[in-house]
Amino acid sequence: MITKLDLLRVFLRSFFIQSLWNLEGLQNAGFLYTISPCLDRLYPGKDDRKMAYIRHLEPFNTHPYAANLIIGYTISKEEKGVEKDMISSLKKGMFGPLAVMGDAIFWAGIMPLFAFIASMMAIYGYVWGGVIFLLLYNLIHIPTRFLGLHLGYRLGDNIVEVVKRFRFKTLSSYLQMAQVIVCGLALGSIAGSEKPLPFYPFLIGILVFGLRRGMRPTLLFFIIVMICIAVSYLFGY
Amino acid sequence: MDHLGLKNILIISLVGGLLNLDTRAVAQVMVSRPIITAPIVGFLIGGWDGIRIGCMIGAILELIWINVLPMGASIPANASLSSTLGVAVALLTKGEMRILIVLAIAISILFSFIFTSIDLKNREFNSLLVRMASCLIHKGRFWAIDAMNLASLLITFLLGIISLFFSLSVSIWLLRGLVDWMPSYMMIGLSIAYYILPILGIGAAVNAFLVSKRLIPYFGVAILWGIIFTSTV
Numbered sequence: 001m002i003t004k005l006d007l008l009r010v011f012l013r014s015f016f017i018q019s020l021w022n023l024e025g026l027q028n029a030g031f032l033y034t035i036s037p038c039l040d041r042l043y044p045g046k047d048d049r050k051m052a053y054i055r056h057l058e059p060f061n062t063h064p065y066a067a068n069l070i071i072g073y074t075i076s077k078e079e080k081g082v083e084k085d086m087i088s089s090l091k092k093g094m095f096g097p098l099a100v101m102g103d104a105i106f107w108a109g110i111m112p113l114f115a116f117i118a119s120m121m122a123i124y125g126y127v128w129g130g131v132i133f134l135l136l137y138n139l140i141h142i143p144t145r146f147l148g149l150h151l152g153y154r155l156g157d158n159i160v161e162v163v164k165r166f167r168f169k170t171l172s173s174y175l176q177m178a179q180v181i182v183c184g185l186a187l188g189s190i191a192g193s194e195k196p197l198p199f200y201p202f203l204i205g206i207l208v209f210g211l212r213r214g215m216r217p218t219l220l221f222f223i224i225v226m227i228c229i230a231v232s233y234l235f236g237y
Numbered sequence: 238m239d240h241l242g243l244k245n246i247l248i249i250s251l252v253g254g255l256l257n258l259d260t261r262a263v264a265q266v267m268v269s270r271p272i273i274t275a276p277i278v279g280f281l282i283g284g285w286d287g288i289r290i291g292c293m294i295g296a297i298l299e300l301i302w303i304n305v306l307p308m309g310a311s312i313p314a315n316a317s318l319s320s321t322l323g324v325a326v327a328l329l330t331k332g333e334m335r336i337l338i339v340l341a342i343a344i345s346i347l348f349s350f351i352f353t354s355i356d357l358k359n360r361e362f363n364s365l366l367v368r369m370a371s372c373l374i375h376k377g378r379f380w381a382i383d384a385m386n387l388a389s390l391l392i393t394f395l396l397g398i399i400s401l402f403f404s405l406s407v408s409i410w411l412l413r414g415l416v417d418w419m420p421s422y423m424m425i426g427l428s429i430a431y432y433i434l435p436i437l438g439i440g441a442a443v444n445a446f447l448v449s450k451r452l453i454p455y456f457g458v459a460i461l462w463g464i465i466f467t468s469t470v
Contacts, residue, residue, distance in 0.1 A: 016263060020363050020386055022364040036379070057374070107308055123438075127288050130272050130273045181456070183443050184459025190463075192467040
């Protein structure tokens with residue numbers, strides 16, 4: 001009943017899942033917006049459709065890329081005519097864990113890693129760092145959304161098993177390792193190269209110490225600027 | 238684009254507002270991150286020279302805000318509009334580039350608070366729109382969800398444009414005044430600060446990445462490797 005075109009429309013709409021983000025239902029309206037082509041297909045009758053729409057306006061929040069998995073799964077369940085309360089509890093059961101996974105892999109993993117590398121390249125004048133960042137990042141992002149939708153739709157109940165068995169903690173810790181390694185390399189190469197100032201590591205030590213004490217980097221920026229101005233004043237410029 | 242006219246500020250606000258949509262409303266392809274937005278705006282204003290300055294400002298802002306992302310239900314600081322503002326302000330003011338970059342970053346950070354509270358207002362608007370949609374759907378008007386979604390996009394876009402327009406006007410005026418008045422010790426001080434910025438950025442990144450003691454060995458080895466590799470090559 002659900003056609004490939006319906007799923008394509010859902011896939012395209014899924015990019016807007018956070019447009020109507022609100023404090024009460026979070027991604028609820030976005031979820032409805034994304035899934036509505038399929039609801040229209042499955043419930044041609046006005047009353048059924050109204051119930052379906054209202055049903056899917058319940059609070060929903062997960063990682064935007066991972067949401068497609070739940071959306072595909074919901075579509076397959078709606079198509080099979082599963083009990084409505086069941087669909088609701090399946091959604092609720094899945095969005096928490098997927099949010100944690102998505103946050104750990106994307107927001108705290110891949111994104112900062114690639115962004116750091118692109119930033120280092122930019123600082124050293126390699127202007128195309130940003131382009132590479134966008135390309136590589138979205139080569140992971142877009143297929144995640146696409147596969148999420150189709151796997152969620154086709155795999156049915158197996159999806160819960162797959163999600164449970166997905167070793168995201170291992171992936172997450174590899175990403176963290178990659179992050180600190182890249183950071184270390186950057187620090188090391190600054191300390192070892194251009195200006196062999198011995199006070200660079202000292203400076204970094206002070207910085208990390210300040211940051212560890214809970215100081216925000218933005219505040220630290222202003223403190224450093226103030227110190228520089230003060231030092232230059234004291235030296236009588 | 239070196240002449241400061243209404244038309245140019247409008248164009249910058251439009252592009253900045255468009256890029257800002259990517260933070261939450263559309264797709265999240267990361268085109269709204271400072272490291273991407275700043276060079277784009279830099280290119281728009283200053284061509285190939287503008288890109289290089291955009292890269293520097295974008296890189297530092299990206300590093301300072303490297304862990305500012307929408308985790309769960311939190312509302313992160315708006316890095317996109319802030320970086321657009323910073324680059325525009327640096328490129329539309331005449332002066333020594335290093336000083337302007339430091340000042341631009343300062344302005345970005347200061348105005349980020351305003352942009353974030355506008356984000357909050359935006360989400361409140363969304364609550365209203367969703368309530369309206371729910372009401373209409375109860376009456377059987379199913380087009381409401383599409384309409385409200387479009388309305389929300391337009392509102393986010395417009396809020397971005399308006400806030401950029403005003404921030405740009407105010408901060409360019411402020412910055413020009415500041416650069417004229419600035420005593421020489423301040424100029425020297427800011428030039429020194431410019432060289433410390435990459436270190437601050439890496440420090441912020443280290444703080445965000447080093448989340449457990451387990452990672453310290455990898456970090457340490459990588460630093461040593463970096464030092465050895467660059468001092469012998």
